Amino acid sequence: MKRSLSTWLLLGATTLFLGLFLVYPMLRVLVRAIVVDGRPTATFVLALFANAGLRQGMLNSIMIGVYATLLSMVIALPLAWIFARYRFPGRTVLNGLMLVPMVMPPFVGALGLNQVFARCGSLNLLLEQLGLPMVDWFGGGGMLGVVVLEVLHLYPIMYLNIVAALANVDPAMEEAAANLGARAWTIFRRITFPLMSPGLFAGAIIVFIWAFTDPGAPLMFEYRTCMPVQMFDTLSDLNENPIGYAIVVYALLISLLAFWASKWFAQRTHVVPSGKGATADAGRRPSRLGLVMIYALLLGITAIALLPHLTVLGVALSDTWFMTIFPRDLTDRYFKLALTHRLAASSIRISLILSGLATIVDIIFGVALGYLFARSKSRVTAWLDTLVMMPLAIPGIVLAFGYVASFQSFTALDPRRDAFPLLIICYSVRRLPYMVRAAYAGFQQLSETFEEAAYNLGARATTVLRKITIPLMSAHILAGAILAFSFAVFEVGSTLVLAFREDQYPIAKAIYLLSMRLTDGPNIASAMGILGMLLLGASLLIAGTILGQRMGELFRSR
Amino acid sequence: MVGVRLTNISKSYGTTQVVRDISLVISPGELFFLLGPSGCGKTTLLRMLAGFLEPTTGAIYFDDRAMRRVPPNARNTGMVFQNYALWPHLTVAANVAFGLEVRHVRAADRRARVTRALALVHMDAYANRFPHQLSGGQQQRVALARALVIEPDVVLLDEPLSNLDAGLRIEMRKEIQRIHAELGVTMIYVTHDQKEALSLATRMAVLHDGRLVQVGTPVEMYQNPATLFVATFVGETNVLPSTVTSADARAYVLATPCGTVHLPRTRAAQPFATGDRVALSIRPEGFAFATDAPAVNTWSARVVESTYLGEIVQAVCAVGDTLVRVTALNTAGPPPRPGDSCSLVINAAHCRIISFAAKEIK
Numbered sequence: 001m002k003r004s005l006s007t008w009l010l011l012g013a014t015t016l017f018l019g020l021f022l023v024y025p026m027l028r029v030l031v032r033a034i035v036v037d038g039r040p041t042a043t044f045v046l047a048l049f050a051n052a053g054l055r056q057g058m059l060n061s062i063m064i065g066v067y068a069t070l071l072s073m074v075i076a077l078p079l080a081w082i083f084a085r086y087r088f089p090g091r092t093v094l095n096g097l098m099l100v101p102m103v104m105p106p107f108v109g110a111l112g113l114n115q116v117f118a119r120c121g122s123l124n125l126l127l128e129q130l131g132l133p134m135v136d137w138f139g140g141g142g143m144l145g146v147v148v149l150e151v152l153h154l155y156p157i158m159y160l161n162i163v164a165a166l167a168n169v170d171p172a173m174e175e176a177a178a179n180l181g182a183r184a185w186t187i188f189r190r191i192t193f194p195l196m197s198p199g200l201f202a203g204a205i206i207v208f209i210w211a212f213t214d215p216g217a218p219l220m221f222e223y224r225t226c227m228p229v230q231m232f233d234t235l236s237d238l239n240e241n242p243i244g245y246a247i248v249v250y251a252l253l254i255s256l257l258a259f260w261a262s263k264w265f266a267q268r269t270h271v272v273p274s275g276k277g278a279t280a281d282a283g284r285r286p287s288r289l290g291l292v293m294i295y296a297l298l299l300g301i302t303a304i305a306l307l308p309h310l311t312v313l314g315v316a317l318s319d320t321w322f323m324t325i326f327p328r329d330l331t332d333r334y335f336k337l338a339l340t341h342r343l344a345a346s347s348i349r350i351s352l353i354l355s356g357l358a359t360i361v362d363i364i365f366g367v368a369l370g371y372l373f374a375r376s377k378s379r380v381t382a383w384l385d386t387l388v389m390m391p392l393a394i395p396g397i398v399l400a401f402g403y404v405a406s407f408q409s410f411t412a413l414d415p416r417r418d419a420f421p422l423l424i425i426c427y428s429v430r431r432l433p434y435m436v437r438a439a440y441a442g443f444q445q446l447s448e449t450f451e452e453a454a455y456n457l458g459a460r461a462t463t464v465l466r467k468i469t470i471p472l473m474s475a476h477i478l479a480g481a482i483l484a485f486s487f488a489v490f491e492v493g494s495t496l497v498l499a500f501r502e503d504q505y506p507i508a509k510a511i512y513l514l515s516m517r518l519t520d521g522p523n524i525a526s527a528m529g530i531l532g533m534l535l536l537g538a539s540l541l542i543a544g545t546i547l548g549q550r551m552g553e554l555f556r557s558r
Numbered sequence: 559m560v561g562v563r564l565t566n567i568s569k570s571y572g573t574t575q576v577v578r579d580i581s582l583v584i585s586p587g588e589l590f591f592l593l594g595p596s597g598c599g600k601t602t603l604l605r606m607l608a609g610f611l612e613p614t615t616g617a618i619y620f621d622d623r624a625m626r627r628v629p630p631n632a633r634n635t636g637m638v639f640q641n642y643a644l645w646p647h648l649t650v651a652a653n654v655a656f657g658l659e660v661r662h663v664r665a666a667d668r669r670a671r672v673t674r675a676l677a678l679v680h681m682d683a684y685a686n687r688f689p690h691q692l693s694g695g696q697q698q699r700v701a702l703a704r705a706l707v708i709e710p711d712v713v714l715l716d717e718p719l720s721n722l723d724a725g726l727r728i729e730m731r732k733e734i735q736r737i738h739a740e741l742g743v744t745m746i747y748v749t750h751d752q753k754e755a756l757s758l759a760t761r762m763a764v765l766h767d768g769r770l771v772q773v774g775t776p777v778e779m780y781q782n783p784a785t786l787f788v789a790t791f792v793g794e795t796n797v798l799p800s801t802v803t804s805a806d807a808r809a810y811v812l813a814t815p816c817g818t819v820h821l822p823r824t825r826a827a828q829p830f831a832t833g834d835r836v837a838l839s840i841r842p843e844g845f846a847f848a849t850d851a852p853a854v855n856t857w858s859a860r861v862v863e864s865t866y867l868g869e870i871v872q873a874v875c876a877v878g879d880t881l882v883r884v885t886a887l888n889t890a891g892p893p894p895r896p897g898d899s900c901s902l903v904i905n906a907a908h909c910r911i912i913s914f915a916a917k918e919i920k
Binding site for chain 2: 447449450452453454455456457458459460463467468471472
């Protein structure tokens, strides 16, 4: 395809948009961290090492990221293996169930889990009644709770990636190994795992960066000695104390490093383009005992993963849940309040509008870029692809921090005055990769000859786009848009940083604020969380139905 | 109905040349074939005619109109794609109507023409189906109707039958021939299947490595191949490396590994001199089994393999150490059996003397 004027316009607009709202803020933060009064200095970069609290915070966050990644791998691998290789009754329903834990951001789950695992929570009360000693579940300062919440939320991302990767491994590769006498474990270790590892790494990096930089769950658990919370705390005296910039730079460097490492690992492995014969449909049927074990494993994991959801529902539905094992005095009062309470109702409206606008921006850029990437490959588009995928490697809290640092002196964009413009931009930049991926997948499965046939019959470019391309693509665009929208609604890190005025709080910040109020705050917050879960759940269900196994491609770093 | 003229067309991607200096004139109303193995540049050539690719050098004319920089949607060609490219979200009728819609044909008129086009390919009963509800052969017919309904100046067919099974392919060949005869429209047909080309083409061009090797009617291509490539690609043949032992005004004498052959000069693709190394192509049907053989152009042979097929017999015979394929009409007597001694009589009309060096003719 020739590079026309519109292509150049698109390249220019994308570069300008991402240059201004992705590259510039990051550079700005970097400069602020190492340049003071016009002179480069290592003071603040080194200060991080000198300060024991900050050093420990960074280490803790890295550990949270690593533990969360490894644990979600341990959970997701057998699940994905079962779904990729076995056919059994209820498979489709259970496959959908695997994604359900994703519908609740970790910090909402914390609201409920506190009820169960706190010192006087349900579990310890149960132990006490049974005459057993109480256990400090969140011992070690609470890191365990954070890791558990992150894992329960993120293992579906890992699962989606591994299933997609396994589906690409031609069963004939494994059969060839079996034919030559290899045992199951050898086949997995020598053949299957190497072939699927690019997908595994692609999922792992998303999980790591997410867990490493999520401020939501630690804040809810009052686990303050970790990087995202410390970064959040420096915001108030940003202009006097550049230590915040140093934290951001470290967070960014670690994220980028992890990103490149995963890319490097993925490239080192042999990526085998699956032939047309490659199909995962040739699944085995498990024996009766195997079937029982499969059901037990799937339902067991899902039950544990849904525990936070259930507890949140308990908090949202009960008037009193204090010093008792189960919630009491059921009421729908808090759901009504969630829809009518000043802060709650306005935050829901604001989140829906901001996410909607951000999604429109994403659709425009995403469809155009997806088309460009699918239809014309060159060095320019390869470079642009890297740029567009960068938001996956840059944590939301880091990006938002960069926005505050870069734009607080521009009246039009100053988040302290009006946070809406930057929130919309931040949401759209953060979710752009998902939209581009979805559109790209759509264009790829759309044979170019469909468009050529229309040109050949005399249609002009606009007609082809309107009558052929868009109708054939609409499912993918819809799926990408739904995901971009629903994840923007529950965007935590950047929302906490950017929303300064209470009348401008989106859902995430309103939930955070409400959860700190002593009386009915947590109950209303939980009710809001449940409403959000329903929204996100429905979105994922629709998107999953449309995209099928290609869903996994949206949640990977390459 | 237009004529198509290509002058010195080349197409390069970076340093790889996929089409090299092709000039060609296709008359109005021809069913013209571009024949060649995969990778020979025939599809690239067709896509340049459709306007999806611009030639690197050279020009394309539809009648006297130069097509340079004329976009695909302004060329009025009707293309049938290899995978049909029927739009899955539109019904059969809507697929066929598309080209008329973008030409702003009035609705009543449009309906009538769609019905007529579908009737032409015997698909009028399927107007409201969606493509995925049709079989491969039916999709093929709809794709043809969609290309024809706009009354194109040229119909371009890109390996249209390659996705069909053998039986359907023969049926669709006849359909295309019938439609071409009925409409008289210029058709350019790309294929790697020489039988398709031989059975349908008014004329054909053989392409090899991006070059045009030979142009002619199917009979010319089969009987008078200009190069060894054409001789072996179009139809089956026996190739015997030979030497010219005598050349006079009317005939050549060749020494072949099987024996001596006398051929009239008209059987040579180009003039040769005594001592030249040449390739002799003898079609399998150029041999006949004989009992009372004339002395000239007759070799003694032994039957190695024999397949009886009713009206013909296909045999492999050994002449000395050289094996040749023979296809002979069955006479009343018993067919040859393996091990039989026999005499092979060569029919000069099925022979062709070709230079080893001739890769192409300009």
